[in-house]
Ligand SMILES: CC/C=C\C/C=C\C/C=C\C/C=C\CCC(=O)SCCNC(=O)CCNC(=O)[C@H](O)C(C)(C)COP(=O)(O)OP(=O)(O)OC[C@H]1O[C@@H](n2cnc3c(N)ncnc32)[C@H](O)[C@@H]1OP(=O)(O)O
């Protein structure tokens with residue numbers, strides 16, 4: 001029946017003020033109001049329907065994305081949307097697109113510009129005159145990865161050879177493996193690209209630098225002479241990321257003016273002299289830090305969506321336990337369901353808060369860079385790389401777990417979960433493979449440990465290493481389950497585990513004559529140590545959030561429960577680390593698990609309201625199982641009939657393939 005709220009009883013159980021929690025989730029009252037308004041605007045506009053997305057063939061799907069993007073762009077201009085509102089519009093349209101960032105940010109913050117802005121900052125500081133980029137370009141993409149190399153940026157093969165005769169660079173793809181491969185928006189749309197290539201002057205290779213290159217004519221959109229471009233082919237999943245034209249690009253001696261090199265860390269003069277500036281070369285990589293922090297901020301959105309669907313459906317779905325004709329048990333009441341679902345709910349909140357914190361850290365580093373203070377770049381690189389890795393891996397795994405939590409119906413496209421997973425899972429790879437990124441964190445940790453004896457004191461997220469002596473010796477000395485609720489106890493446990501794992505790796509590396517050989521040999525242990533450090537960051541930022549003034553009846557208490565679940569779930573999952581490093585005993589681990597179970601029971605009556613606090617519209621969720629009103633079965637039944645296979649009772653192909661077989665069977669039966 002329309003209009004009935006099948007989850008109303010669940011909503012009545014809430015022990016906290018949901019509206020206040022919505023504001024905590026959004027970040028501020030203002031952010032909530034913008035998000036609420038724009039999500040409804042998108043949901044009520046048929047131009048943004050997603051209904052048939054998983055059924056469209058690739059060409060139609062892509063054209064539909066072009067239409068939506070153009071329509072959204074028009075809305076942004078017609079409604080005079082601010083940058084913040086436009087970003088929300090992009091989020092709630094919920095369709096990866098070639099121009100994601102371009103139309104989002106009317107103030108010229110294109111995807112490519114987002115990458116290039118720090119390079120441009122350096123450029124502005126190092127030479128006179130403005131950059132030709134944002135005003136001249138139409139659509140941009142970021143062409144770094146090649147067919148042969150992605151992670152190993154130093155191994156890229158595209159060349160940019162300076163010709164002093166003409167004051168130009170000659171851009172060339174010398175091998176098949178040097179073809180640019182993967183850039184989003186490149187295949188069919190981008191007119192310009194930031195291209196990473198080896199800079200060569202006077203026969204000398206100066207390593208990787210970035211160049212702005214026009215790819216297509218602004219008149220007829222054809223590739224410019226010497227340039228070959230195409231789409232790299234269909235990707236994983238129906239609909240999903242196939243809305244984006246990830247592309248291939250080759251250059252055959254293409255000439256560009258000298259001023260189209262992004263001269264952030266070095267410069268080539270008119271006479272072909274290569275000049276290195278007095279800035280760290282890593283500045284060239286800082287734009288990757290920018291997108292990684294955005295990905296961390298987005299992880300909580302993807303995970304919370306999946307969790308919202310699985311939580312609501314778990315309250316609707318009933319299996320077993322009916323007595324005397326009564327109702328069966330809601331699957332959310334099974335302890336196994338809770339122990340799989342509630343840690344994901346807690347993770348969604350944890351990632352939200354660590355994402356907010358990372359944004360502040362990133363803003364701080366950009367301000368420091370303006371003042372030529374490069375001191376925090378290594379820490380920010382380690383934090384963005386590590387948290388990108390942790391949050392995207394946990395989110396992709398979490399979405400898949402939510403699909404399983406919904407049983408068979410989770411496997412239907414109408415549950416929204418298969419497409420959400422297919423769109424999300426490449427986040428574990430793009431913007432840096434997650435293992436490669438954890439190894440960057442491990443390098444930073446090993447460097448930190450090796451410098452502990454020096455005068456350089458560890459600060460920020462590695463400050464805990466400053467009390468190494470204590471962390472190596474301390475023991476957890478309390479026995480009761482409720483002791484595990486004390487923030488100081490949780491923090492010390494995570495600090496001791498992370499510190500001990502890093503020190504153990506450093507000690508093992510020191511047994512090798514060559515540290516690089518030791519690092520390579522111990523890579524699997526190093527990845528675990530890096531993960532322990534990143535989990536400590538997430539736990540500590542959740543605890544810091546709880547120290548703030550949080551208004552609203554019961555809101556802080558719910559967040560305390562979620563924080564406890566996040567930390568104790570990790571402790572339970574990684575028990576081997578905590579026991580192995582000797583900080584806790586097996587009895588204490590079992591007491592922690594007892595506390596975890598108690599927290600699940602505390603969360604249970606609030607579960608539906610905690611996912612309501614995400615304030616997602618049914619349009620954004622795109623899931624029959626996750627509908628706000630819980631009216632699942634009639635809508636699933638209705639949706640099945642919309643499938644193209646159900647357009648006729650007799651399928652296409654019946655006469656060619658089914659009927660002859662049936663006839664053959666009839667004949668065989670007759671012969672018997
Ligand atoms: C506006 C945006 C809008 C929306 C976006 C939202 C969502 C995203 C949606 C879609 C996705 C879109 C795009 C995806 C785009 C891409 O995937 S682009 C391609 C990204 N590629 C990578 O990430 C490659 C990964 N590899 C690397 O980053 C590096 O090469 C490396 C980290 C593996 C290093 O390799 P090495 O050869 O070992 O190192 P090196 O080059 O010699 O440098 C070593 C020193 O530099 C430090 N360092 C490395 N990276 C950085 C960095 N990013 N910032 C600062 N410092 C860095 C490193 O720590 C070493 O320092 P030392 O002190 O130890 O010397």
Ligand SMILES: Cc1cc2nc3c(=O)[nH]c(=O)nc-3n(C[C@H](O)[C@H](O)[C@H](O)COP(=O)(O)OP(=O)(O)OC[C@H]3O[C@@H](n4cnc5c(N)ncnc54)[C@H](O)[C@@H]3O)c2cc1C
Pocket residue numbers: 142143144145148149150151152181182183184241246426429430431432433434435436439523
């Ligand atoms: C959807 C999508 C969009 C993308 N968009 C863009 C874009 O816009 N622009 C762009 O330039 N690129 C883009 N990329 C490319 C992306 O950045 C790379 O694929 C990514 O950086 C991983 O590099 P790779 O493919 O070379 O993986 P590889 O490095 O080949 O990884 C293969 C395996 O080797 C392992 N491995 C590699 N190196 C090491 C090591 N040192 N130690 C231990 N293990 C290692 C990895 O963990 C992985 O298991 C995109 C990719 C995808 C999937």
